[in-house]
Amino acid sequence: MPNNDMSFVTQDDHGFNPPTNDLRIHGRPFGLEKAYDYEAGGHHPVHLGDLLHQRYKVLHKLGSGGYANVWLCRDTSSTDPRYVALKIIMAEGSTPNCPELRIYKLIELGLGQESAAEHFCLPLDRFDIDGPNGIHYVFVYPVLGPRVSRVFNVIKLEDPGIPLRELCFQTTLAMAVLHKYGICHGDFRPANILLRLSGLDGLNEEELFAIFGPPQTAQVLKHSGEAHDMPTAPQYVVYPIDWDDVASSAAGSNLIQNKACITDFGECFEISTPTLDLGIPQVYLSPEYCLERKKLPEPWWSETWTARKRYFQDDTDSNGLVVAADNTKENGRTGYGDGDIADIPRVVIDQSYPRSLQAAIAEGLFYEYKNSIEGVERSIPQKEIAIFADLLSKLLRYSPSERISPSEALEHEWFQLEKSDG
Structure with a gap:
């Protein structure tokens, strides 16, 4: 049946390509x-x-x-x-x-x-x-x-x-x-x-x-x-x-x-x-296709990257996450006027975003419902956070050879969770 909504716009009005068939x-x-x-x-x-x-x-x-x-x-x-x-x-x-x-x-x-x-x-x-x-x-x-x-x-x-x-x-x-x-x-x-x-x-x-x-x-x-x-x-x-x-x-x-x-x-x-x-x-x-199957850039911990200490500390924090180098006078570096040190960009790790899968999942999920302007937010059970993060970490490995297969994923603990745990 015809649509009688008179607030019509044509495809031409919306900037679509002009028709070749009139x-x-x-x-x-x-x-x-x-x-x-x-x-x-x-x-x-x-x-x-x-x-x-x-x-x-x-x-x-x-x-x-x-x-x-x-x-x-x-x-x-x-x-x-x-x-x-x-x-x-x-x-x-x-x-x-x-x-x-x-x-x-x-x-x-x-x-x-x-x-x-x-x-x-x-x-x-x-x-x-x-x-x-x-x-x-x-x-x-x-x-x-x-x-x-x-x-x-x-x-x-x-x-x-x-x-x-x-x-x-x-x-x-x-x-x-x-x-x-x-x-x-x-x-x-x-x-x-x-x-x-x-x-x-x-x-x-x-x-x-x-x-x-x-x-x-x-x-x-x-x-x-x-x-x-x-x-x-x-x-x-x-x-x-x-x-x-x-x-x-x-x-x-x-x-x-x-x-x-x-x-x-x-x-x-x-x-x-x-x-x-x-x-x-x-x-x-998949991760490797994003870089056209080329190698990843040098990681921060690479010993072949001689300048890494200018940007990152040797040790990670208590969560195993990278820590930015402190290029200040306390380290004998002012960050200004010290020869080539002046050209080193200061690494600022944005703490406003989750820095791990566990942290991202812990924030919960937000679902948008058609009939709800505000949507619905649901927290993820604490027990599930670590399990789900573990599954994702194994699925998202850069090298396909290190990534678990779909068959192996089916055996993961996350899929075995009882209904009462979810």
Whole structure:
């Protein structure tokens, strides 16, 4: 249904690239694909109610992007209501080198037979669409819920510590399984870890829309504001499902499970042939990749660094942390006018920030809830602080050879904590 919010801005108004096909989207641009992607090589135009592959009826949208759109569809071949997610790849990306095809290698290796298979989003079907913008690969997947980072907004948690630990265990288990097959995911981050749904199949369409809400749309118009008749573009685009709104109802909240599911294997590669060409954002890179697998700078304790005493004391403090050198007259150094000493920058260690994992964790966690301006702050039990810090320290070692593996991490004490301890 059309979105009647008159506080519209167009994609052009928001500084987006001008369309090359003379089309623009009349509506809030957030969460939508771009109008200029509806041309040769781009997205396949889809309307609500379309029947794809003579089987899948389009009901709603699950997500949009510059690579694909994902649609919520009903599988009409099933007697009882059954729902699936259709990921339609842009035509220019629908080639034999399509990253989405990499998942099939994992299936051939036996990933689908693993006891942890429920933690991977594996395709149910695949077909092609020959449309006005080219040939598109279409992958049929199970319908999944929001990304794991939204767990606080979509699952009612009195104590988030326990379910968070469960999600961490599940994702670590999934990574361990991938590594067993000699595969690195390459883009392992919250955006690619979704929560599973339960109880969706069996609902009729009316019940489905009662939970997800009716689809909201925005018109696709010519740049002049007139309607278009181009077969390469839809008459409107659809806003994705808002999972926070879905979870606000009891029925919607009950659909969303505390079960992690790994998606998007487009960056995966064989561990035996690592690559520097990764698409994962830097904040999620493993430590050695942040420096392009080069050596770390000289550490403060290095004996080969002859000038280290100018900056740091030989001994650490009682917590094993580095102490800045005191370049003052007490040490025979004024810091000013003593030849080369004058050029030595004074090292100031900022004490306002935590200087260890233990200190950072001890500050607690702050969760932002959609319906709370102030959010919720939760302290971490004292017993858990040292245990969790120990796990992180072993996971964050710079050298991969010194880092514990996912399988070893699963045996760590933090994952063995009893519920009463969390």
